[in-house]
Amino acid sequence: MEIKEVICISCPLGCVVKVEIDDGGIKNITGYSCKRGITYAQKEITNPVRIVTSTIKVDGGEKPLVSVKTKQSIPKNKIFDCMDEIRRMVVKAPVEAGDIIIENVAGTGVDVVATKEVQPAFLINQ
Amino acid sequence: METYEVIVIGGGPAGLAAAVSAREHGIDRVLILERDKELGGILNQCIHNGFGLQIFKEELTGPEYAKRFIDKVEELKIEYKLNTMVLNISEGKVVTAVNRDDGLFELQAKAVILAMGCRERSRGALNIPGYRPAGIFSAGTAQRLVNIENYMPGNEVVILGSGDIGLIMARRMTLEGAKVKVVAELLPYSGGLKRNIVQCLNDYDIPLKLSHTVVDIHGKERISGVTIARVDDKGKPIKSTEEYYSCDTLMLSVGLIPENELSREMGVDINPVTNGPRVNESLETSVEGVFACGNVLHVHDLVDYATLEAQNAGRNAAEYVNKYNDNSSKAVDGAEINIIAKNGIRYTVPEKININRMDESVIVRFRVTDIFKNAYVVVFLDGERIIRKKRLIMVPSEMEEIRLEKAKLAAHDQLRTVTIEVEKE
Numbered sequence A: 001m002e003i004k005e006v007i008c009i010s011c012p013l014g015c016v017v018k019v020e021i022d023d024g025g026i027k028n029i030t031g032y033s034c035k036r037g038i039t040y041a042q043k044e045i046t047n048p049v050r051i052v053t054s055t056i057k058v059d060g061g062e063k064p065l066v067s068v069k070t071k072q073s074i075p076k077n078k079i080f081d082c083m084d085e086i087r088r089m090v091v092k093a094p095v096e097a098g099d100i101i102i103e104n105v106a107g108t109g110v111d112v113v114a115t116k117e118v119q120p121a122f123l124i125n126q
Numbered sequence B: 001m002e003t004y005e006v007i008v009i010g011g012g013p014a015g016l017a018a019a020v021s022a023r024e025h026g027i028d029r030v031l032i033l034e035r036d037k038e039l040g041g042i043l044n045q046c047i048h049n050g051f052g053l054q055i056f057k058e059e060l061t062g063p064e065y066a067k068r069f070i071d072k073v074e075e076l077k078i079e080y081k082l083n084t085m086v087l088n089i090s091e092g093k094v095v096t097a098v099n100r101d102d103g104l105f106e107l108q109a110k111a112v113i114l115a116m117g118c119r120e121r122s123r124g125a126l127n128i129p130g131y132r133p134a135g136i137f138s139a140g141t142a143q144r145l146v147n148i149e150n151y152m153p154g155n156e157v158v159i160l161g162s163g164d165i166g167l168i169m170a171r172r173m174t175l176e177g178a179k180v181k182v183v184a185e186l187l188p189y190s191g192g193l194k195r196n197i198v199q200c201l202n203d204y205d206i207p208l209k210l211s212h213t214v215v216d217i218h219g220k221e222r223i224s225g226v227t228i229a230r231v232d233d234k235g236k237p238i239k240s241t242e243e244y245y246s247c248d249t250l251m252l253s254v255g256l257i258p259e260n261e262l263s264r265e266m267g268v269d270i271n272p273v274t275n276g277p278r279v280n281e282s283l284e285t286s287v288e289g290v291f292a293c294g295n296v297l298h299v300h301d302l303v304d305y306a307t308l309e310a311q312n313a314g315r316n317a318a319e320y321v322n323k324y325n326d327n328s329s330k331a332v333d334g335a336e337i338n339i340i341a342k343n344g345i346r347y348t349v350p351e352k353i354n355i356n357r358m359d360e361s362v363i364v365r366f367r368v369t370d371i372f373k374n375a376y377v378v379v380f381l382d383g384e385r386i387i388r389k390k391r392l393i394m395v396p397s398e399m400e401e402i403r404l405e406k407a408k409l410a411a412h413d414q415l416r417t418v419t420i421e422v423e424k425e
């Protein structure tokens, strides 16, 4: 049996929730002050996910970078694979907010989309 | 001189929401002046998500949140000038600004909304005498470099201060391949949101050392390392706890200060605790017809509250202008009642209320001085206690609020002061 600690972030109290785990899964949860702590800890132990936000280089844009995010959250252990793809990627201006920049990033089934528009450089200079 | 009814100084989320609200309350001639090359303020560099949970019930990134309001400004055809720096506002509300197209120009406003946001506290925080090698950045500057300019400040990072920008940058630098060695915080608690501690530090095994500070900076041209030590309860470093960390970058995330040079120069009363203007229930400063909202008023951790506050300021500015146009008397009966922050409450916004002018209720926002668990927020009208609300926890890094009902205030005979304080169990 193993005990994992999760800090609940559902409110500023930040309870340290202790989760007892064995081969069969979660055995016991303690340390929470309200029910939200249980749900949060279960999720963090069985399937922790995060939205990843970053920037991608833009070719020929008014700005060198466009901000992006994973459209849905991805498994926590895929964050760095996701970043590898993001850091290798270059897009051409123009980019619109919501444009899909990388499909199915790191095999997660989730797309990386732009969160801001970037116009081509020449439009600005005119 | 060209005249506008409402001039908004600053095109961040507060300025945008204030302008939209003024327009929606019937004001035609609204102008936003923004010194940057785009609207959106600090949100443009805050590419992480976590904005808008209160207002939109979804998690947006900074640029996405800003876009919702920029679109609204465009849709309502509200005028704005970019790359335009406001240099001065006179007490008579003449706004002096400069940009490349118009040069130096003056505009007359009937009402002014201050929404200049804040700037970072900086090196003054580094209480170390002597030479400063390259490689020391404020966290906000680093954020701008990485997220907008495509420039990585360094590869081995130590962060001093656990404000939210520092925490966000710890994760950002890690994702970009840098090694963040430690975050040192002088206080015994973090200045950032819990969520950021967990998702920016714990997720990446970055240690947070509370009650620690940087006592020495090494390196000649470029920083090569720092010495960190634990501090005692008076904030004095303890020699025997010194530890050396090699690094090429030191980031400072030691808090934000409202940007009030313009306000000060025009004679607006500033509260030394918030460094923001003193305002009444209408968010009007000590200068009539000049309103304030967002980070220039007091530092907000959540943009949603800055937006709500700004909508209020916009509406009140509109009301002020409408009265001004009607030539009706602006004077309102009844004295202003002071709101006093005591015992555990660091400040309140607003600080004054006029019962005759207030809406059915007014939200008073405040911060506490310390961490309080299972404590009560209590409100007294002179000696009479009218509110006693339990809070599981209150922390200095998270803004609190409480609602005051007009009916209750009005029912109290000859009310002089409202006092808000924390009562421990």
Ligand SMILES: Cc1cc2nc3c(=O)[nH]c(=O)nc-3n(C[C@H](O)[C@H](O)[C@H](O)COP(=O)(O)OP(=O)(O)OC[C@H]3O[C@@H](n4cnc5c(N)ncnc54)[C@H](O)[C@@H]3O)c2cc1C
Binding pocket: B009, B010, B011, B012, B013, B014, B015, B033, B034, B035, B036, B040, B041, B042, B043, B046, B049, B050, B051, B052, B084, B085, B086, B087, B115, B116, B117, B118, B140, B143, B164, B165, B168, B259, B262, B293, B294, B295, B296, B300, B301, B302, B303, B304, B306
């Ligand atoms: C790093 C960081 C992370 C954050 N993370 C979150 C988060 O996850 N979730 C959340 O809800 N909130 C977050 N916030 C808080 C939120 O961003 C702020 O509350 C909000 O941006 C404040 O808006 P504002 O309009 O008052 O200020 P700002 O956004 O700073 O806008 C002020 C504007 O005024 C302009 N200006 C200033 N002086 C002049 C002048 N003299 N002439 C012309 N223009 C001028 C500036 O250029 C700027 O555009 C974060 C803040 C920071 C700094």
Ligand code: SF4
Binding pocket: A008, A009, A010, A011, A012, A013, A014, A015, A032, A033, A034, A035, A036, A037, A038
């Ligand atoms: S368990 Fe409940 S009280 Fe504790 S941090 Fe989570 S939400 Fe807050």
